[in-house]
Amino acid sequence: MSPTLRHTVVTSPCGPLTLVAEDGVLCGLYMTGQRHRPPEETFGDRDDTPFAEAEEQLTAYFAGELKEFTLELRLRGTPFQRDVWNQLRRIPYGETRSYGELADALGKPSASRAVGLANGRNPIGVIVPCHRVVGADGGLTGYGGGLERKQRLLDLERGSSLF
Numbered sequence: 001m002s003p004t005l006r007h008t009v010v011t012s013p014c015g016p017l018t019l020v021a022e023d024g025v026l027c028g029l030y031m032t033g034q035r036h037r038p039p040e041e042t043f044g045d046r047d048d049t050p051f052a053e054a055e056e057q058l059t060a061y062f063a064g065e066l067k068e069f070t071l072e073l074r075l076r077g078t079p080f081q082r083d084v085w086n087q088l089r090r091i092p093y094g095e096t097r098s099y100g101e102l103a104d105a106l107g108k109p110s111a112s113r114a115v116g117l118a119n120g121r122n123p124i125g126v127i128v129p130c131h132r133v134v135g136a137d138g139g140l141t142g143y144g145g146g147l148e149r150k151q152r153l154l155d156l157e158r159g160s161s162l163f
Contacts, residue, residue, distance in 0.1 A: 003022045004022070005020060005021070005022055005042070005043060005045075006043075006044045006045055006050055007045075008047065008048045008055075010051070012058060012062055013152070014126070014149050014152070014153070015031060015032045016032050017029055017031060017126070018030045018040075018043065019054055020044070021050040021051065022076075024050045025072050025073065025074040026050075026051075026054055026071055026073050026124065027074040027123065028043070029054075029124045029125050030123075031144075031145040033145075034125070034144045034145050035120065036120060036121055036144055037144075053071060054071055054127075057069050064159070067094075073124055073128070075124065076123060078118075081118040083106055084115050085128050085130075088122065088129055088132065089128055091129055091132040091133075093129075093157050094159070096133065096134045096138070097134070098133070098138075099112040099115045099133060099135070100112040102115045102133065103115045116133075116142075119133050120142060125144065129153075131143060131145075131150045131153040132154070
């Protein structure tokens with residue numbers, strides 16, 4: 001039996017966010033214009049039911065009240081990608097790590113480029129905080145949702161700007 005996909009679109013300070021669930025478990029969060037965003041027809045039927053908790057936690061996050069998401073997630077990708085995405089979830093709120101630091105944490109110090117590619121394919125933006133990854137010099141580097149959104153998310157977490 002194939003999985004049942006459902007989606008909804010919620011408003012956020014980052015613009016509309018498309019949430020996708022597979023059998024009721026969040027497997028996607030995509031921004032408008034996001035690089036590597038899957039085609040809309042792959043998101044399943046529109047159904048707001050499975051997303052109440054995700055929407056509540058996102059609202060609290062954007063209000064500066066939530067620092068750690070507690071949602072069940074279904075991360076679909078290669079084993080290496082899933083390792084990178086799980087490592088992203090270990091970066092504390094308000095902090096950043098470089099691609100090289102993530103590669104070191106994975107025990108693959110020469111894999112910073114591969115870490116960057118996996119980071120760019122993160123299917124659950126914001127909740128799996130790929131925006132917390134910066135260049136070796138601390139500068140902003142590519143972000144699938146755009147550098148302006150990345151900066152705004154980092155500013156939110158540093159307490160210097162609420163949306």
